[in-house]
Every structure is written in C-alpha cells, then in structure tokens.
Amino acid sequence: MLSTTGPELRSLRMLFILILVLLFQLIDxxxxxxxxxxxxxxxxxxxxxxxxxxxKQNFGGGNTxxxxxxxxxxxxxxxxxxxxxxxxxxxxxxxxxxxxxxxxxxxxxxxxxxxxxxxxxxxxxxxxxxxxxCPKGTFGPDCNACVGGSERPCHGNGLCDGEGTRGGSGKCSCNHGYQGEFCLDCIDGYFNEIRNDTFSLCSECHSSCKTCTGATNQDCDECKEGWEEDDQEACVDVNECLKDPSPCKEDQYCLNKEGSYSCKACDTVCSGCTGVGPDKCQACASGYQDTEGTCTDIDECSQPEPPCTKENQECANTNGSYMCICSSGFEEHDDECVQTPQPEKAEESEASDSDLHREL
Structure with a gap:
C-alpha cells in the first residue's frame, strides 16, 4: 500500500494552492x-x-x-x-x-x-x-473573431463573451430558445423554422408539445405532461377532473386547465361540490337545506320546537347554526339568565351596607 510522507503531502498542498492562485489571477x-x-x-x-x-463656447475673455x-x-x-x-x-x-x-x-x-x-x-x-x-465582433488579446464571425457573432442568436474587449473567452451565451456552441440549435419547446450552416430561426412549439417539428399541436414529437396524443396524432389536453376518484379533496372541486388542473375550495354551505357557489353542492352542510337546488341556511329559531328552552332565553339565528342568548334585561350567570341589577337598587344596597358597617 502506497503512503504519502509529510514532506510529500506539504508539496502537494503547495502545488494545489499555487494552481488555485494562478487560476484566480487568470480570472481576475x-x-x-x-x-x-x-x-x-x-x-x-x-x-x-x-x-x-x-x-458654442469661447475664451470667455473681454475681446474674443x-x-x-x-x-x-x-x-x-x-x-x-x-x-x-x-x-x-x-x-x-x-x-x-x-x-x-x-x-x-x-x-x-x-x-x-x-x-x-x-x-x-x-x-x-x-x-x-x-x-x-477590440473592434465589434472580436475579443481577446489579438482581437480574434467571435464564434460565428465578427459580422454576426454567435450567428446573431447570442452574446460573445468579451466581445469588443481584450478579455473574454469568445464563447457564445445563447439567447432564449437557442443552444449549442454556435447558437444554431433549438432548445426543447422550440423548432427550427429556418436553418442552414450560418443562420437559424427557432420558433416556439405549440403549448402542448415538449418537442416538435412545427407550430401546431399535430407537429409534436412528444406531448408535454398533462397532454396526450389523440386518434389524429395531435396532442390534446388531459381532463384530470374526469378521473375517478377525483384528484381533489372532498371539500374541493376540480377545475381543469390546459395541461393541468387546480383544486378550489367548495362553498361553506356545501358538503362536497362540483363547482363554485351554493348551487353546485353535492349535498348541503350541517345547518343548511336544499331549496330548489341551492343550499340555504336553516332558521333553527323558526322551527316548531324552539331549541332554546331555558327561562328568559331567546334564540338568535346564525349562518348554519344558532345561539341561545338571554332576553333583554337579563344576563347570564352560572349558565342561567338572571335579571340584570337596576342601578337604583344597587345604590340602595351599597348605602345599606355602609350604614350597617357604621353601626358595627
């Protein structure tokens, strides 16, 4: 088994550091x-x-x-x-x-x-x-022509690194839609509308295509996710909302979009739904009833048997529920509705307590 001695290891470290220094100096x-x-x-x-x-200026003296x-x-x-x-x-x-x-x-x-x-x-x-x-279209110490030539660097589809300066590498940074050393190739989602050895025009594929040879959904080589090929070999939208079971939760409805879908919350009056609004409920939530196809609030306070039965208590209807509150002039005390003390009686009670205290 080979081993590295202390001096050899130090030499390797120094060499590595020297390479890094030279690299940074080159970049700088x-x-x-x-x-x-x-x-x-x-x-x-x-x-x-x-x-x-x-x-339009002059000397600014007295006798120009x-x-x-x-x-x-x-x-x-x-x-x-x-x-x-x-x-x-x-x-x-x-x-x-x-x-x-x-x-x-x-x-x-x-x-x-x-x-x-x-x-x-x-x-x-x-x-x-x-x-x-350097002149336009050239780069580096000797002002060499950029890739694609100085007249049309990167064949007009990108930027030449260091163009017009004495630095840079001359490599192409391609515009969106283009790729390759010469910026003549198209990225996925684009196709060559025109292409020869010195010119390339990349145009965007149809939104359904991952790769394509033309501009329509029938020119797709491969469909994007969320699309599928039909009988005419065209990429068409997949309606995820027709799947059974639904891709959404029970309290949501599915909204189909091109190439995708989204899940939206049902109306609070619904227990499951097919769309937005109280008229799209599959069933009504607790506290609501179906009224001609629309879920509406049940007024529990108007039922034949009122839900609030304690003495001096009234029913107050709320959306989907109700509340039992004390009648006017009464207040809740120990889960019972007791009469609210009158200010005069409260003052008399305080005076009596004061007199009793003085007598004691």
Missing part, C-alpha cells in the same frame, strides 16, 4: 481587461459629450475676436481640450482618473494631430493606441 486578469475597455469606452463617450457641450485672431481659435484650442478632459471622470472613479492621467498626452496628440484623419476617438484611442478594446 480577464475581468481587469474587460473592465479597462469599459472604462475607456466611457471616457470616449464623455469626451464626445464634452465636445458637444463646449461647441482679438484672442482668436492673435492666438488661436477656441474651437481647436488647448483651453477647450483641458475643459473637456477635466470632465471625463467622476472624482470617485479611481480607474477612470488613472487612465486619463496615464494617457493624457494621447488626448493632446489626437486633438492637435489626429482628430481630422481619425474622428472616432474610441477606435483611435481605445482600440488602436492603448489597445484595451
């Missing part, structure tokens, strides 16, 4: 490359906004015409450039400010020498000069 490196391009793109967009914002004649035009001046550069980054954005500071001379070069020939600042600065971005 790709993330930094994508982040650098995002920052550069934002700088370019802010530069264009600043350019538009300063379009003289300054432009003797010095330079504000339109192409260094002053205007500095005003634009100062507004490129938020003060809290470290990465943006660092990039602008490191490459400030490039803005001057472009402004005074390259702007006319290279009007697209993002392309000249981010892609061709500091090389943190």
């Amino acid at each position: 490196g790709k993330r930094d490359l994508i982040s650098a391009c995002t920052t550069c793109k934002q700088i370019s967009e802010n530069f264009n906004k600043g350019f538009d914002r300063t379009m 015409a003289w300054e432009e004649r003797k010095l330079s035009k504000y339109e192409t001046s260094e002053i205007r450039l500095m005003e634009i550069v100062e507004g490129l980054c938020e003060s809290s954005s470290f990465e943006c400010n660092r990039m602008v500071e490191e490459h400030e001379e490039h803005f001057e070069t472009w402004w005074f020498k390259r702007k006319t020939k290279h009007p697209d600042l993002h392309k000249w600065f981010c892609i061709e000069t500091i090389k943190v971005c």
Whole structure:
C-alpha cells in the first residue's frame, strides 16, 4: 500500500494552492481587461459629450475676436481640450482618473494631430493606441473573431463573451430558445423554422408539445405532461377532473386547465361540490337545506320546537347554526339568565351596607 510522507503531502498542498492562485489571477486578469475597455469606452463617450457641450463656447475673455485672431481659435484650442478632459471622470472613479492621467498626452496628440484623419476617438484611442478594446465582433488579446464571425457573432442568436474587449473567452451565451456552441440549435419547446450552416430561426412549439417539428399541436414529437396524443396524432389536453376518484379533496372541486388542473375550495354551505357557489353542492352542510337546488341556511329559531328552552332565553339565528342568548334585561350567570341589577337598587344596597358597617 502506497503512503504519502509529510514532506510529500506539504508539496502537494503547495502545488494545489499555487494552481488555485494562478487560476484566480487568470480570472481576475480577464475581468481587469474587460473592465479597462469599459472604462475607456466611457471616457470616449464623455469626451464626445464634452465636445458637444463646449461647441458654442469661447475664451470667455473681454475681446474674443482679438484672442482668436492673435492666438488661436477656441474651437481647436488647448483651453477647450483641458475643459473637456477635466470632465471625463467622476472624482470617485479611481480607474477612470488613472487612465486619463496615464494617457493624457494621447488626448493632446489626437486633438492637435489626429482628430481630422481619425474622428472616432474610441477606435483611435481605445482600440488602436492603448489597445484595451477590440473592434465589434472580436475579443481577446489579438482581437480574434467571435464564434460565428465578427459580422454576426454567435450567428446573431447570442452574446460573445468579451466581445469588443481584450478579455473574454469568445464563447457564445445563447439567447432564449437557442443552444449549442454556435447558437444554431433549438432548445426543447422550440423548432427550427429556418436553418442552414450560418443562420437559424427557432420558433416556439405549440403549448402542448415538449418537442416538435412545427407550430401546431399535430407537429409534436412528444406531448408535454398533462397532454396526450389523440386518434389524429395531435396532442390534446388531459381532463384530470374526469378521473375517478377525483384528484381533489372532498371539500374541493376540480377545475381543469390546459395541461393541468387546480383544486378550489367548495362553498361553506356545501358538503362536497362540483363547482363554485351554493348551487353546485353535492349535498348541503350541517345547518343548511336544499331549496330548489341551492343550499340555504336553516332558521333553527323558526322551527316548531324552539331549541332554546331555558327561562328568559331567546334564540338568535346564525349562518348554519344558532345561539341561545338571554332576553333583554337579563344576563347570564352560572349558565342561567338572571335579571340584570337596576342601578337604583344597587345604590340602595351599597348605602345599606355602609350604614350597617357604621353601626358595627
């Protein structure tokens, strides 16, 4: 039996840790490359906004015409450039400010020498000069074409990882409905309406199909759960509510839906039901009676033999039941209805008790 000694085990651990560190560095490196391009793109967009914002400004001095004649035009001046550069980054954005500071001379070069020939600042600065971005449809250090080609990355059916940056893997993240390395295949529930080596259009199957070759319920290769194939080989809804016994509880009724069903509570007046409402009861609950096909409350208080028989007691009807309450002027005491004490008599009783106490 082979065994690993202490030094060998430590070496294996160190190797494992080193692999993890390198892996994390690789992931962080790709993330930094994508982040650098995002920052550069934002700088370019802010530069264009600043350019538009300063379009109609001037030196702001007392004699603008003289300054432009003797010095330079504000339109192409260094002053205007500095005003634009100062507004490129938020003060809290470290990465943006660092990039602008490191490459400030490039803005001057472009402004005074390259702007006319290279009007697209993002392309000249981010892609061709500091090389943190790639052209649309390409990715990675060498700006390789995305899967499917740079004109239609992922054949137009997904997103290319790292597209437009010097990072990413170039792999496709397919849009909903599509799958596969090239985003040309359809997921379950979709079918290829059009398909060739470079183009694919996936459309949704009929709601009854798990897989299909067309748009109708007769084009299903396989029916979804809750559907079944009929004599015409079409997927049709299974009515679970017709099953015996019912899939629902005794105090519920079954409501069929396409591909499924749901159980709903019966009306409280019902003992079992076939649908919603007191007229869909299979039988009436206790305290209710069938009145022309509808379960209605039984007024126990109107029965020939009243249910409340104690002295000074009255019957109060409730939905599905009744209550025995004391008549007006009486209150319940020890399960009996006794007369409610009158305020005057209560005061006299208190006075008598007080006199008796003084005599004692």
